[in-house]
Amino acid sequence: MSNYLKPYAGLKASLLTQHGKESVVCPELLHTNSLEVIHVTGYDTDRLGTFARDIPRQGSQLDAARKKARVGMELSDTKIGIASEGAFANDPYTGLLPWNYELVLLVDDTRNLEIAGFYGGEAQSASKQISSWDEITAFLSEAQFPSHQLVIRPDDEYHLECRKGIGTIEMLREAYDWATNLSKKGDVFVENDLRAHTNPTRMANILKATQNLAKKMVCLCPECASPGFAITETKKGLPCSHCGMPTNLPVANIWSCVRCGCKKEVVIANQISADPSRCNCCNP
Known part of the structure; x- marks a missing residue:
């Protein structure tokens, strides 16, 4: 159907992330496409929105990924940028299971194009309203704690204050006491932390989205020979x-x-x- 080459071999791209995504994106694109992806820091990507809802995301999943790619390109002075952005919803089949949609975007100013890799799969995103310590310990198996970390907040899911990145029982006990003291009725809301470095299930989905991107990057258009020719x-x-x-x-x-x-x-x-x-x- 199309030509398969490595049009990005020997080139450099930026990846702006503060949540460990470089651990899967950089080696995958180097191995499959010979593209050197440079991990870029120096910008708080939480400014573009958080899964804990303390900062709402402006625009779509694609808008956020495009913004991250552009900022990374500016900070690293590169013409190619990679960015990852996730979203969560119910599964598209039954509407009952938590589902994770991952987008890994390549912005290429040398060719004036964008290529997007996608993957959708089951998410680890459990949550529960809790009224006692016994209830929270019973919830831990469902949340796959401690391999998947937690977020806790007073009262309910709408409270503006929260504690993130809870990965040990000691941290959980401290955060639970903090949230209980701030709660009007003694209730707390606990949920999986959905940031990539705290949620191995999501990180695995990011890798699969990167693999989808990698396949598109080596598939060339039969008319103009641009990469990104895909179904x-x-x-x-x-x-x-x-x-x-x-x-x-x-x-x-x-x-x-x-x-x-x-x-x-x-x-x-x-x-x-x-x-x-x-x-x-x-x-x-």
Whole structure:
């Protein structure tokens, strides 16, 4: 379908993070794309929003990632920037499970393009209203503590003050006493800390989003040879093997260029027909 090279081999990019993401992003892109990613500090990325809700995020997940990339590029004087931004919601299948969406963005001013890697997977983001120490200790297994750290705040999830990065029983006891003393009714709200360096489940999802980005970076557009040529949508309509009517199953992938807008439709190999159980006519 397309050419696979290493257009970023030997180049340098910045990665602005204060939450340990360099531990997965830098080695992955160096190994897969020979791109040297420089860890950049000197800017408080919490200013762009926090998962603990003490600072709301302005704009979309993409807006925040783009801002981080730009700041990192300015601080390091590089023409290429990498940034990561996460989001949390319910799963897209049942709407019942906590879900983590990770975006790892490459901003390339040498080619005037952006390439985004994505991954969505189950999140470790438990939370609970607590009224006693016994309740909080019973909650620890669900929260996967201490491998996944905690945030605690007085009263409920809307209280403006909180303690983050709680990773030991001693820290938890101290934070619990602090929150209880500030609470109007003696209740506290405890939840998983969702920052990457405190949440191994999220860090693993960031790695998978980086791997998705790495694949797109080496896939070149057949028209303009820009990196980032990738599947952007699917075409449905695989015919039913019994009645021949189109189903909702995909029959082809649509590949698109992030720079010139070139689109190519590629039929999915080894797919001839759909099982009648997936047909709305045969199995309404």
